[in-house]
Amino acid sequence: MQDFRRKCTGGDTMIGTFAAIPHPVAIEVTAAAGVDFLCIDWEHAQISRERIEDLVRAADVHRVPAMVRVPGHAPESIAAVLDAGAAGVLVPRVSTAEQARAAVQATRYPPIGARGVGPGRAAAYGYRIPNYLAEANENLLLAIQVETAEGLANIQAISAVEGVDVIFIGPGDLSVSIDAMGPAGAEKLNAAIEAIADAAKRAGRTVGIFRPSPDDIGKWVKSGINFFILASDTMFLGASVAAGVAAAKENAQR
Ligand code: 3PY
């Protein structure tokens, strides 16, 4: 668990998935299935703040790092999930270096950042504050999403911000923002992804991306991307039910 950040920034290929089902059972099933990490999706799933702590706790049972995608840039949201014991944060829609610096400030304790100290679950409810303080800046992963035309334009300045570990590409939002949706936009979208990955790598950042399916992971590894969020628990559930029902119906015709 403690080596999550070291692995992500050290070049290991990391395969995680989004957790969108707000129940500890779904977290346990996913964690037991062999993912390298989980990313609880507070941006796009209906998960309450209190429930996030229970989901992190369920991942901890399996010793699988659980980071959280926060709903925006508010330092209070970042502090809340880190205090709950999250292994890191994924901050969506970062489009300027200033926003990237604000994410660093909210994630890191002084002297690097300005995160407030509190007796949350991460610090054993106060009993381990000194120990947590000594390790947090070293262990917590900060990933920021570049997924807008403005972020693409500012990628060099964003990548240069010290304290950011992972530049994570959101192809869905990016395709909408740069008008590169569907098969017709594939070439433009791929060029934008490559441009972001190149700039981030040159600045020494780890590069991550969301992929809805495992089919092209190898292609992106060759482009220097090593941090993947593969689909989500809801997507895996839907695909698996659809495939099972289709196979049963086909079998029933024989
Ligand atoms: C996107 O594709 O926009 C994402 O945010 C994926 O995580």
Ligand code: MG
């Ligand atoms: Mg997005």
